[in-house]
Amino acid sequence: MIYFAMSKGRLVEKSAALLKKCGVDVSVLLEDTRKLVLESPDKKFGFFLVKPADVPVYVESGVADLGIAGKDTLLEEDRDLYELLDLGIGKCRLCLAGPPERRSALTGPHLRVATKYVNTARRVFAERGEDVELIKLNGSVELAPVTGLSDVIFDVVETGSTLKANGLVVLEEVISGVSARLVANKVSLKLKSADILPLVEKLKEVIA
Numbered sequence: 001m002i003y004f005a006m007s008k009g010r011l012v013e014k015s016a017a018l019l020k021k022c023g024v025d026v027s028v029l030l031e032d033t034r035k036l037v038l039e040s041p042d043k044k045f046g047f048f049l050v051k052p053a054d055v056p057v058y059v060e061s062g063v064a065d066l067g068i069a070g071k072d073t074l075l076e077e078d079r080d081l082y083e084l085l086d087l088g089i090g091k092c093r094l095c096l097a098g099p100p101e102r103r104s105a106l107t108g109p110h111l112r113v114a115t116k117y118v119n120t121a122r123r124v125f126a127e128r129g130e131d132v133e134l135i136k137l138n139g140s141v142e143l144a145p146v147t148g149l150s151d152v153i154f155d156v157v158e159t160g161s162t163l164k165a166n167g168l169v170v171l172e173e174v175i176s177g178v179s180a181r182l183v184a185n186k187v188s189l190k191l192k193s194a195d196i197l198p199l200v201e202k203l204k205e206v207i208a
């Protein structure tokens with residue numbers, strides 16, 4: 001059996017659609033259930049439903065052989081695993097965003113930046129030689145500049161609708177091409193290559 005760590009939330013349906021095109025029976029993924037371990041009816045695949053940030057944890061440990069995670073999460077977690085494929089789904093970008101008046105005042109000391117991605121933000125600002133105050137949040141990041149908790153945010157932007165609904169704008173696109181990736185545990189790729197590699201080839205065909 002191949003064990004997959006899958007992000008709960010917006011990536012599940014798109015990931016399931018891709019796997020279905022490869023002949024994987026994903027019917028269990030589309031069921032409305034609170035179960036966190038699911039098995040395909042043919043017992044070829046097991047699925048663990050986890051928070052997006054935990055996909056790399058499960059794959060690095062080997063508990064899951066494969067995983068589907070956003071590049072944003074992979075950059076942030078920086079785990080020891082193989083990134084096999086860009087699946088081309090969940091496309092977004094990591095941006096600095098804030099109120100429109102920040103357009104002319106994006107840099108400067110003591111800029112307060114709220115983000116779920118503190119490790120990535122720390123690297124980005126260190127490379128620029130900019131000293132900022134990072135405020136770690138776990139969600140609803142757009143609320144921070146609206147309430148005065150931060151000056152700007154560093155976050156993923158997909159459609160831009162959350163920014164717009166909260167009166168915020170993209171100030172700078174920092175990392176583009178953020179999309180979902182197929183990742184593999186390094187040992188699993190060797191031990192289960194006979195099962196994993198044909199699936200990777202099928203996925204390549206489907207994406208193309």
Ligand code: PRP
Nearest residue numbers: 139140141155156157158159160161162
């Ligand atoms: C993400 C992100 C933004 C939003 C961007 O949050 O942090 O808030 O999606 O998407 P959009 O550009 O299409 O509006 P998510 O929905 O994952 O929820 P969260 O606030 O709980 O992190």
